Amino acid sequence: MPAPTAVTAVASDAAVKAAREALDAHVREIVHWHFSPETGTPFWLDFAKTLGWDPRTEIHTYADLRRFPEFQDEWLRGGPVQRWMPKGMAGQPVYVFETGGTTGIPKSRIAFNDFRTDYELFSDTLPEEHFPKGSNWLMLGPSGPRRLRLAVEHLAQYRGGISFCVDLDPRWVIKLIKKGWTEHLDAYKDHVIDQAVTILSAGHDIRCMFTTPKLLEALALRLEKDGTTIRKAGIMGIFGGGTEFTPQWNRFAHEELLDGAFLAPTYGNTLMGLAASAPTGPFNNYKITYYAPQPRAVVEVVDFDDPSTLVPYGETGRVKLTTLTREFFVPGFLERDEGEREQPFEKYPWDGASGVRPYRGFASSTTVGVY
Amino acid sequence: MIQLPVLRWGQPYTSMDVDEVTHFATGEPIAKVSRANGGLIQRDMRKAPQARAALQKLSIDELVTIAGRAGELYMTATLPMGDGTQTPEEFVRAQSASTGMPENMCRANMKKNAFVLAEMRNILRSLTRRLDFSVLSDGWGMEEGVPVSYQAQSPVLGLVLPSNTAGVHTLWLPVIPLQVGLVLKPGPQEPWTPFRMAAAFFQAGIPREAISIYPGAGDVGAAVLDACDRNLIFGGTPTVDRYKGDPRVQAHGPGFSKILLGDDQADQWEKYLDMMVESVFISGGRGCINASGIWASRHTREIADAIAKRLGPVRPLPHDHPEASLAAFTVPGVAEAVSKAIDADLAQPGVTDVTAKYREGSRLVQDGRADYLLPTVVHCASPDAAIAKKEYMFPFVTVVECPEAKMVEAIGPTLVGTAVTCNPAFRRRLIDATHIDRLNLGPVPTTKLNWLQPHEGNLIDFLFRARAFQTADL
Numbered sequence: 001m002p003a004p005t006a007v008t009a010v011a012s013d014a015a016v017k018a019a020r021e022a023l024d025a026h027v028r029e030i031v032h033w034h035f036s037p038e039t040g041t042p043f044w045l046d047f048a049k050t051l052g053w054d055p056r057t058e059i060h061t062y063a064d065l066r067r068f069p070e071f072q073d074e075w076l077r078g079g080p081v082q083r084w085m086p087k088g089m090a091g092q093p094v095y096v097f098e099t100g101g102t103t104g105i106p107k108s109r110i111a112f113n114d115f116r117t118d119y120e121l122f123s124d125t126l127p128e129e130h131f132p133k134g135s136n137w138l139m140l141g142p143s144g145p146r147r148l149r150l151a152v153e154h155l156a157q158y159r160g161g162i163s164f165c166v167d168l169d170p171r172w173v174i175k176l177i178k179k180g181w182t183e184h185l186d187a188y189k190d191h192v193i194d195q196a197v198t199i200l201s202a203g204h205d206i207r208c209m210f211t212t213p214k215l216l217e218a219l220a221l222r223l224e225k226d227g228t229t230i231r232k233a234g235i236m237g238i239f240g241g242g243t244e245f246t247p248q249w250n251r252f253a254h255e256e257l258l259d260g261a262f263l264a265p266t267y268g269n270t271l272m273g274l275a276a277s278a279p280t281g282p283f284n285n286y287k288i289t290y291y292a293p294q295p296r297a298v299v300e301v302v303d304f305d306d307p308s309t310l311v312p313y314g315e316t317g318r319v320k321l322t323t324l325t326r327e328f329f330v331p332g333f334l335e336r337d338e339g340e341r342e343q344p345f346e347k348y349p350w351d352g353a354s355g356v357r358p359y360r361g362f363a364s365s366t367t368v369g370v371y
Numbered sequence: 372m373i374q375l376p377v378l379r380w381g382q383p384y385t386s387m388d389v390d391e392v393t394h395f396a397t398g399e400p401i402a403k404v405s406r407a408n409g410g411l412i413q414r415d416m417r418k419a420p421q422a423r424a425a426l427q428k429l430s431i432d433e434l435v436t437i438a439g440r441a442g443e444l445y446m447t448a449t450l451p452m453g454d455g456t457q458t459p460e461e462f463v464r465a466q467s468a469s470t471g472m473p474e475n476m477c478r479a480n481m482k483k484n485a486f487v488l489a490e491m492r493n494i495l496r497s498l499t500r501r502l503d504f505s506v507l508s509d510g511w512g513m514e515e516g517v518p519v520s521y522q523a524q525s526p527v528l529g530l531v532l533p534s535n536t537a538g539v540h541t542l543w544l545p546v547i548p549l550q551v552g553l554v555l556k557p558g559p560q561e562p563w564t565p566f567r568m569a570a571a572f573f574q575a576g577i578p579r580e581a582i583s584i585y586p587g588a589g590d591v592g593a594a595v596l597d598a599c600d601r602n603l604i605f606g607g608t609p610t611v612d613r614y615k616g617d618p619r620v621q622a623h624g625p626g627f628s629k630i631l632l633g634d635d636q637a638d639q640w641e642k643y644l645d646m647m648v649e650s651v652f653i654s655g656g657r658g659c660i661n662a663s664g665i666w667a668s669r670h671t672r673e674i675a676d677a678i679a680k681r682l683g684p685v686r687p688l689p690h691d692h693p694e695a696s697l698a699a700f701t702v703p704g705v706a707e708a709v710s711k712a713i714d715a716d717l718a719q720p721g722v723t724d725v726t727a728k729y730r731e732g733s734r735l736v737q738d739g740r741a742d743y744l745l746p747t748v749v750h751c752a753s754p755d756a757a758i759a760k761k762e763y764m765f766p767f768v769t770v771v772e773c774p775e776a777k778m779v780e781a782i783g784p785t786l787v788g789t790a791v792t793c794n795p796a797f798r799r800r801l802i803d804a805t806h807i808d809r810l811n812l813g814p815v816p817t818t819k820l821n822w823l824q825p826h827e828g829n830l831i832d833f834l835f836r837a838r839a840f841q842t843a844d845l
Contacts, residue, residue, distance in 0.1 A: 180613065186597075217410040225417070248387040252411055285387065 011349035019294060019349040024061040026295035026324055031059045034329040039088030043075070044329060046083075062298065065322060065331045066308050073333065076107035076271075084110045086326060098145035099270040106145070109270055114327045115147050118273030119155040121293050122266070125276040126159075130237035130262030134160040135207035138235075140196050140215050143167045147270050152210045164204060166195040168215065193222050200233045207236045213244035213253070220257035229259035239264040241274075246357070247286040254281065266290070267356055271330055272297040272323050278345055278352065290356060291348030298322040301341035301353050304361075307334055310351075311341050319353055336362050373465075375404045375453040375562055377586065378569060379415050380422060381579025383453075390586065392560060395471040395701040396690070396741045402453070402465070404562050407585035409594035412554075415583060416527075416598035422552025423526035425578035431504035434548040434577070435491045441568070441575035442488025446481060450570040452563075462567055464691075469560045470534060471699030471741065473690045476654055480538055484568070487541045487822060491548055497823035498545070498831045508550060511840045520840030521831075527552035527583075528834065529599030531592040531606075532565065534558030534701075535764060536657050539605055539623070540568065542826060547572060551834055552581045556595045560701055562586055596620060601834055621833055625762045626659030626786030628817040631801070632667035632674075633792025634775045640670050643791055643814050647674070648681050650789065650817040652746065655698040656766030660787050660809075662817045663762040665770045666754070666778055675725040675750040675770035682746035682766055683729020687736055697765065699741040706742035709763050710735040713747060716761065721752030725770075754781040779804050786827065787817040 011019075034044045035055045048055060059065060081096050089112050097115075098106040137156035143149030149165055156163035176185040196219055200206055211219065216238065220230050230238070238261055245265045253263055267290040268274040275290040275297070292299040301317040303309040311317035319335040338359045342352035376383035386405035393400050426434065444450060449458045457465065463481065467474040487494060495504070502521070506512035511520035528546045532555060533539060546553055555565040562584075569582045585591050596602050602620045604610060611624035630647055632640060650662035665674060688695040700706035713734070717724055725748045726734075736743040746766035751759045754773040760783055761769070773781055779800050782788070788807040791814050792798060798812055808827055811817070820826065 182597075217413075221410065221413050224414070246388060248406070249408060249410075251387060252408060256414055257410070 009346045011344035011346050015346065015349035016344050019344070020062070023295040023298065023350070027062045027065065028060060030324045030326065030329055031055050033088060033326050034086060039086055041086045041329065042083040068331045070307060071330055071333045073107055076109060077105045081108055081110055084328070089327060095150070097147040097270045109328055111147065112327050114273070114325050115151040116154045117325075118293065118296070119151045120158050121296070122274040122276060123155055123158055126237065126239070126264065127262065131159070131208050132236065135236070136161045136204050137163040138196065138199060138206045138209040139163050139165045140192070140209060140211040140219065141168055142170045144169060148210070156208070161208070164199050164206060166192060166199065168192050189218055193218050197222060197226070200235075205234065207234055209235050209238045211238060211240050212242050213240060213249055216240060216253065217257060230257065231259035231261045235261050237262040237264065239266055241266040241268060245288055247288065250280060250286040250288060254286070267353070271328070271333060272321050275299055278347070287354055289342045289352045289354040291345075291350065291352045294348070294350050296323070296325050298324070298350070299353050300351060301339055307332065313341050313343055316340050318359055319356060335359070372400055373402045373453045373455050375402055375566060375586065377405045377407045377411070378566075378582065378584035379411070380418055380583050381573065381581070390559065392469045392562065394468045395699050396739055398740050401468055402562065404586045406587045407591050408587070409590055412585055412591065412594040412598050416554075418580075419527045419552060419554075419599070422581045423523070423550060425580045426547065426550040426552065427508065428578070431495070431508055431548055431550060434550065435495065437572070437576045438488045438491045438544070438548050441571040441577070442485040444574050445488065445568060445571040446485045448571070448574070450567055450574065452566055452570065457567065462563055466561065466563045467690050469563070469701070471690070471701045472655065473688070473692070473695030473698060475693055475695060476698065479654070480540075483538065484540055484544060484564070487544045490822060491545060494545055494822055495548060498825060498829055507835060518840045518842065520838050521835040522838055523551060524834060524836055525551070525600035527554050527599055529554040529556070529595040529602035531556045531595055531602065531604040532558045532561070533605040534560035538654065538658050540564045541822075542603065542830070544568070545830060546834070547577055547581060549834060553583070554595055554599055555582070555584045556592050557584065557586050559586075559588070621828055623659065623827055626661070627664065627760070627762050627784055628660050628662050628787035629664040629666060629782055629785050629789070630662050630817060631778055631782070631788060631790045631792070632665070633790065633794050633797050634668055635794050636791045637667045637669050640667065640674050641677070644677055646789075646814045646816050648678055651678065651768045652682060652696065652766045653816070653818050655696060656746070657698055657764050658818065660818050660820065661766070662789070663768055664759065664782065665768060666773050666782060667770075668772065668774050671770045671772040672750055675748050678768065678770070679725040679729050679748040682748060683726045685746050685766070687738065687743040697743050697745070699743055700764070703740075706735055706744050710744060713749070713758070713763070713767075716756070716758035717749070719756055719758070722756045722758055723750045725750050787811065789815055789817050
């Protein structure tokens with residue numbers, strides 16, 4: 001394996017400074033929105049009463065958000081979910097999206113239009129030659145109470161296409177794994193892949209796809225068994241996400257699964273938008289570095305023991321996420337992942353995170369990469 | 372430092388995911404091992420029929436001869452090992468360093484493997500009950516005027532190998548001569564034997580496309596089991612229970628091997644003391660064939676005391692010491708947990724650690740990063756004691772007092788049962804006991820295997836299916 005070479009130019013100091021100033025201004029606007037009695041979010045308005053200080057007057061910069069105590073993911077469980085609805089959005093149609101939920105009460109978040117905005121911004125990162133406008137899409141992944149189905153469908157529509165959907169229920173998959181019902185697990189996987197193969201063969205001219213690494217692998221292997229490939233089935237561009245996107249898996253996919261189709265790794269979840277990846281391939285040993293869609297969301301890599309401190313560039317820490325939209329404000333949410341802090345680069349002049357994988361503190365007790 | 376690749380049908384593949392193999396005592400890295408991924412295995416398994424096809428270009432007779440040559444190379448030659456080479460002595464040192472097994476035990480295991488390869492013809496003749504090898508090659512043949520047919524059930528055998536005992540490798544060595552390919556998932560701390568054996572096979576003339584080696588973690592083992600139609604896996608009782616009844620998987624777990632003294636021989640127990648000590652102690656007590664129970668209706672306290680007197684003073688020695696007899700536990704915390712589990716069982720009434728008075732200090736010896744457990748002989752006044760059914764990876768044995776009439780039923784699953792008795796009725800009951808796998812009638816150490824006999828199921832029966840077959844002239 002050759003030594004990695006840099007292909008992404010480091011961002012200039014001026015670009016980094018401008019991005020930071022834009023972020024600070026955005027923080028002021030969002031904090032003001034969520035903590036004002038007229039537009040604010042009931043949860044944050046109540047929370048402000050316990051702080052003893054007014055975020056609207058004391059939060060001026062992104063760095064000031066550290067004054068908030070660590071965000072507890074338990075706050076997102078259970079109802080009434082209306083406590084998360086900003087008064088300023090009253091009367092607008094609202095969605096609720098869930099995450100997790102194999103056992104107990106899932107975490108949930110409300111959304112009005114964020115998923116559309118996030119995926120429109122993400123759309124701008126997709127190269128036209130691999131994701132042609134007007135193409136139809138296959139959404140092969142979890143739908144149900146998750147954001148993905150609607151988001152991918154909107155992405156397809158935004159780009160002038162139609163999204164076909166094959167559902168996978170990750171909660172059932174996790175139960176099958178925990179019960180050790182491998183036969184059922186295989187049968188369910190086959191059931192999902194059968195549907196994908198059927199849609200791809202049905203003459204819908206599908207050229208783009210969202211899927212997960214596990215499903216992409218299963219689909220590619222099935223197509224290979226049938227004497228064809230992802231590319232020959234018509235797919236030109238794929239975007240997907242998950243901690244299974246290791247450099248080795250990325251390389252394996254490029255060398256042995258994709259047959260020339262383009263793969264765009266992404267990092268994200270229901271709470272944030274979609275972090276796109278810097279270019280990846282043999283030129284950088286398939287290293288994947290994610291950059292959040294600032295200023296709407298910020299990803300940081302922080303010290304395991306002191307989440308208020310960034311680790312030095314290249315060092316390992318826990319991924320910390322901040323969501324900053326008018327619909328949803330989450331300061332300093334500690335993700336269940338860890339990774340390495342990366343330098344800003346020209347396209348995204350702010351910090352990135354590479355090598356994202358399950359946080360070591362949870363890794364042994366969490367079932368990951370199930371779909 | 373040696374870099375070991377993934378071996379994909381004989382072709383090295385360097386993964387970007389790498390695991391380090393470290394020295395059990397110093398923690399120093401001694402090898403970097405490429406880690407496979409599940410999809411890669413699934414893809415490769417599409418070519419599994421080619422592994423068998425490549426081997427079928429050679430007759431079983433030729434493959435047996437090549438296996439013999441491979442055994443000599445394995446014992447004597449400097450062979451490729453990853454991106455370097457390895458002499459036999461370097462192999463021993465590496466295996467000892469990563470597994471915690473004393474070097475003298477590694478050398479002994481090498482001899483076992485080489486012996487099996489050298490005796491392959493006789494072993495296959497015994498396992499096949501002298502079936503003409505061409506019946507396996509051609510799929511059918513004639514025997515005393517009757518058509519016989521044996522159909523291979525898989526082009527390859529998948530193996531999920533352990534780290535903690537090198538003795539298991541003898542089980543898969545006959546696979547290649549049977550024209551069946553090998554898909555090996557090495558134990559994380561013992562990549563050495565699969566790679567060295569593969570190198571010896573290749574150098575001796577086995578086609579490279581017959582063997583794949585996929586190092587990695589549990590997901591890689593699962594992928595191997597998923598991808599191959601016939602598999603051997605080595606693990607604990609949960610592993611065995613999980614694959615019970617799965618015709619694709621033969622799970623090898625704890626042996627719970629035992630020595631039973633009949634009432635007619637119990638009074639002469641001293642005559643069998645050497646045999647009992649050897650059964651418990653040889654190979655560091657790590658094997659599934661080491662005795663973990665000695666059962667008799669009387670004299671059990673004296674038996675336990677005599678064994679404890681022999682084993683109690685044993686101490687760990689440096690792993691390169693020629694007399695070293697205890698293997699280190701290489702996974703942090705395991706030895707301590709085992710010792711605590713034993714102590715918890717000792718709290719039951721009628722259970723005594725007889726070795727305690729013969730050893731200095733604690734059962735657990737911690738020497739830097741290396742943990743050892745000193746030989747432990749426990750007396751049980753009744754077979755109902757929980758500890759009477761336990762087995763651990765060090766010289767550990769319970770001496771259990773049990774009436775002969777209840778013994779066969781009470782012993783539970785037993786991989787090797789050595790029964791010292793001349794009582795025809797007792798012998799008959801033992802012969803009929805389906806929960807005893809290997810039965811030794813007479814004072815044969817449980818650890819003394821006759822290589823011409825099947826072990827935990829006949830490999831031939833597992834890989835081939837005898838079926839009806841007829842032909843008619845056209």
